[in-house]
Amino acid sequence: MAVTVELQAVESPAQREAARALIGEYLRWVADIARAEYGLSFDVHAMASSDIDDAGKFYPPTGRFYLVRVGDAPVGVGCLKRLADGIGEIQRMYVQPQVRGVDAGRLLLTRLLGDARALGYRRVRLESLKALEAAHTLYRAAGFREIDPYSENSMKDYQAPETLAACRQSAVFMELTFEDDAA
Numbered sequence: 001m002a003v004t005v006e007l008q009a010v011e012s013p014a015q016r017e018a019a020r021a022l023i024g025e026y027l028r029w030v031a032d033i034a035r036a037e038y039g040l041s042f043d044v045h046a047m048a049s050s051d052i053d054d055a056g057k058f059y060p061p062t063g064r065f066y067l068v069r070v071g072d073a074p075v076g077v078g079c080l081k082r083l084a085d086g087i088g089e090i091q092r093m094y095v096q097p098q099v100r101g102v103d104a105g106r107l108l109l110t111r112l113l114g115d116a117r118a119l120g121y122r123r124v125r126l127e128s129l130k131a132l133e134a135a136h137t138l139y140r141a142a143g144f145r146e147i148d149p150y151s152e153n154s155m156k157d158y159q160a161p162e163t164l165a166a167c168r169q170s171a172v173f174m175e176l177t178f179e180d181d182a183a
Contacts, residue, residue, distance in 0.1 A: 003070055003102045007111055010065040010077075016052055018074040019067055023048045026077065026094035030129060037131050038170035051092060057081050058091070064115045068095055068104050075099045078108040080115055080124075083150075088121035093135065105138055113142065117178055125150060125175045136172055144174040 010019045027044040034040040051058065058065035058079040068076030076095035083089040090112055095104045116124045126144070128135050150173060 003099070005099075005102060005104045005107055006069045007066045007108060008069060010058075010067055015067055019065065019077050020048055020052045022067070022074060022077045022094060022096075023051050023092055025096070026092060029094075030132075033129055033131050034170065037129070040170060051079070062119065063088075064112060066108060066111065068099075068108055070099055070102075070104070076104055076108065078112055080112045080119075082119075082121075083125060086120070086122045088116040088119065088124045090116075090124060090126040093126075100134075105135075106142075109138060109142055113176070121178075123175055123177050125173065127171050127173050129170055130172050136174070139174050139176075142176065144176045147173050147175045149173045 008015060010016055024044065027042075027047055031042060031044055034042070057063060058081050062082035064080040066078050067074045068078070076099065078093045079091045080088050081091060090109070093105065093108060093112075095108070113124060124144075125147070126139065127149075128139070149171070
């Protein structure tokens with residue numbers, strides 16, 4: 001039986017609460033990996049609160065914030081924000097384990113990239129723990145390539161200065177440049 005995946009913009013209080021729960025779930029999962037694999041820690045609560053409550057971060061006009069739904073159940077999230085002039089950043093791409101493999105992540109990534117293009121971003125960046133290899137496979141298939149760490153990444157806001165270098169070494173930094181449609 002085919003699974004129907006739907007993306008909904010996070011707008012209502014109920015959607016924000018569903019997104020908060022999923023982002024918390026995602027960040028706790030990533031924090032566990034970061035602690036076990038790299039000896040790093042970060043403030044999950046502060047990150048989740050910033051994601052939900054900062055109206056200028058993932059919300060229009062410069063960002064996008066989606067819930068992934070299968071039936072009535074919210075099962076994932078994904079966000080786009082303005083990083084710098086002409087550059088967007090994808091963050092918090094997450095689908096729960098039980099729905100991985102049904103192309104929910106691919107659908108979400110495609111939507112976020114389409115939005116980035118529509119918003120006039122010429123490049124889209126992301127940062128991901130090295131341990132999340134399945135995600136990197138998805139990003140590479142979409143055209144992302146590895147780049148050097150970029151200073152605008154958000155982890156600098158959630159890491160102590162003495163652990164920032166280790167944090168950067170634990171991550172893969174990627175970028176997609178949109179080809180000129182006029183060619």
